[in-house]
Amino acid sequence: MQYTRFEDLPVWQLAVTLYEQAAELIAKHPRLGAGFKSEFEKTALAISNQIAETFAHGTKAEVLRQIEHARSAAGALRSMICILQRQSSPRETELRLADLREGAESCSRQLQAWSEIVRKSNVEEETGRAVSSPERFQRLLDNLPPNHPLRQSEP
Numbered sequence: 303m304q305y306t307r308f309e310d311l312p313v314w315q316l317a318v319t320l321y322e323q324a325a326e327l328i329a330k331h332p333r334l335g336a337g338f339k340s341e342f343e344k345t346a347l348a349i350s351n352q353i354a355e356t357f358a359h360g361t362k363a364e365v366l367r368q369i370e371h372a373r374s375a376a377g378a379l380r381s382m383i384c385i386l387q388r389q390s391s392p393r394e395t396e397l398r399l400a401d402l403r404e405g406a407e408s409c410s411r412q413l414q415a416w417s418e419i420v421r422k423s424n425v426e427e428e429t430g431r432a433v434s435s436p437e438r439f440q441r442l443l444d445n446l447p448p449n450h451p452l453r454q455s456e457p
Contacts, residue, residue, distance in 0.1 A: 305357075307357075308353060308356075311353065311357065313409060313412040313413060313416065314350055314353045314354065316405060316408060316409050316412070317349040317353055317372075317409055318350050319405065320346055320349060320379070320402065320405045320406060320409060321343075321346040321347050323401065323402050324342060324343060324346035324379070324402060325343055327398050327402065328343060331386075331395065338382075342379075342382050345375055345378045346379055348371075348372075348375040348378075349372055349376050349379065349406075349409060352369075352372035352375055353372050353413075355368050356368035356372060362420060365420050366417060366420055366421065369413050369416055369417045370417065372413050373413045373414065376409045376410040376413065377410060380403055380406045383402055383403045384403070386399055387399050387400075
């Protein structure tokens with residue numbers, strides 16, 4: 303499958319789901335301060351935004367930098383989830399936090415895999431020109447096994 307829009311990337315879709323879950327969680331968590339809620343929401347939103355920006359960049363260094371920003375945001379979200387998990391909370395909230403943490407970890411693993419693929423690629427050297435991110439990403443996907451987390455399963 304060829305990805306021509308960042309919205310089609312499985313990792314972006316996961317990041318959006320994380321944001322939705324985070325927003326729902328903080329809306330239902332009365333003991334959180336306004337500052338923590340705001341930072342939690344911004345951090346969750348930053349993951350999908352950084353992935354979108356990654357898709358738009360052309361050079362290998364720019365792509366790697368944006369992926370690292372997205373991974374950093376996923377790590378920050380996991381940290382905030384851990385803080386919430388340390389607080390006593392209703393069982394339902396604990397389950398939501400565990401699901402959210404698992405999603406953030408999965409997103410981070412996918413971003414790490416993407417980063418490793420980009421690092422190993424020689425796309426610019428092979429062509430002698432900067433390659434657009436969609437073209438680079440497709441070339442990288444073409445070399446992945448079918449069950450790799452960056453691949454979207456085809457119907």
